[in-house]
Amino acid sequence: MDKQIIVQTKRLTKHFPVGGGQFTALRDINLTFSKGEFTGVVGPSGSGKTTLLNIIGSLDAPSEGSVTVLGKPVEALTHKQAADLRCRHLGFIFQTYNLLPVYTVYENVEFPLLLLDLSAKEREEAVLQAVESVGLMPKLKSRPAQLSGGECQRVAIARAMVKKPAIVLADEPTANLDAENSHHILQTMEKLNTKFQTTFIFSTHDDKVIQYLRRKITLEDGEVAEDQEAGIRDQEEEG
């Protein structure tokens, strides 16, 4: 596996204004993520997991330090450049699925492609492939309201994967799912990770997720407490 670095944080610190003063959600974070990683950020509630993912996803800016995503300094990007980065290279999966309620499964998955310049035929192929890979072909014409939570999250995975992004950021993707659905989803993501070498970064405190991780970064009070390689099991299985 080549060690191409795609995300790097240097002395990343994030303050939030609270009342009169400020609250430091992340302090001095130095992390490097490589292509094809399957990594989880774990830690207690309020430790800064979501904040870190949001900054890597260019939805938020660091207060201090720098974050480089695919060679681009996130802190220096304009709104437009950040949107372009997300549009082309980043996929998001949320705890609450966040599907567009008025769109069908097909249309939800197609949406990110509409923001790119793709022909109708290219879009159709990609959408069908993505929906197929999460096993939702029979639900192609359904609306989110007609789907179960697990199915919704699979649509969200298909939506995140359809443009073959370099990085998928998943913030507690299994928090609203039962055990069976959680495993199903993680297996799906693991499969996609292997197939496309997409980097997955999770935030989670779900043990079911943790057992799939190949790297586990533990945050505590906004600082990296532990950063360990795990999942020898997975790599052996792959090999």
Added chain:
Amino acid sequence: MILSLKLAYRNLIGAGLRTWLSVIVLSMSYVVIIWMQGFLEGWNQQARRDTIEQEIGGGQYWHAHYDPYDSLTLKESHAPAPAVLQSENTAPILIAQATIYPQGRMQSVVLKGIDPAQSVLALLTSALAKKGAYLPVLLGERAAKSANLRVGDQVTVRWRDAHGTYDAREAQVVHIMDTDVPTVDAGTFWVPLEDLRSMLQMPREATLLVVDETFNDPPSLTGWVFRDQTFLLEDFTSMMKMERVSSAIMYTILLALALLAIFDTQVLSIFRRRREIGTLIALGMTRGGVIRLFTIEGALHGVLAVGVAALYGVPLLIWQAHVGLSMPEVVDNYGMAIASTIYPAYSVRLVVGTVLLVMAAVTLISYLPTRRIARLNPTDAIRGKLS
């Protein structure tokens, strides 16, 4: 753009009842604006045409002293009709005050002498060609009604001639005409020009001369002032302007109501759908793109309203243009030409103009609340929090 339209359309239809309420109120704005403007335009065209045909022709030469608002000037405002104007396309009119005595009552009227053979004004003056012992009189319905006269009735007319001597004669109503132009009707007795000239001892004289519409380049004549159509229609034009203003006030209220509903819908939907807004931004849409999406969504109300308005408005307006609108009797004494039935006139310009105006207003009102999106923090929005 297509994407925004499609998503906007879905969201709008998805919003259901609320959307349709706004759309229906908005569609009423379209229909009412077009209907009211069409009604005014129809009135305007009809009244102008009737006034031109029956009263002012292509313009009038007035005796220098003639003032239609001051009947006392009539005594001095007459002179022999200029020789250059003795042709087929001019109609000299001699005007004098007189008193009539219908059923013993006394009533003052204006005698207008006109050539029974004239063809400049669309008045049935040929009825005055009748020879006999009586002075033939042509009346409008209003004048006939106020003097309580019918065709064939006789009435005594008393006047003062050029030398100030009183004289009287029996007149007979030969025809009562139905006209929309009150100025050729109310208080006016049309009589043959030559009879009036000899009654007043003013041979070959006239107070004013109506020229027809083929008459161009009116020569200037000493002692006479040429009044063109614009001048003669000035009162009417300014009244029309007032009518337009008051009708504009009415439909502005209706439009404001519709716009308020849309504004409210927009504010609410931006608030309710902040999670969706955050998601769109995360998926790589720019804030500008999201603002455009919501603006288009609001503006689509206007487009849907065109469709709904067309659904019931087109048949309604066509039917109205066909049967016309009956005006109540009370407007009869309006002082301005107003037909008993007004046929609205809808022009392409009116319809297109109205649609563009309303669309512009709807788009603007839809845009205003979306500026909030530019200040929205996407990380909060994704979680459904307000920033």
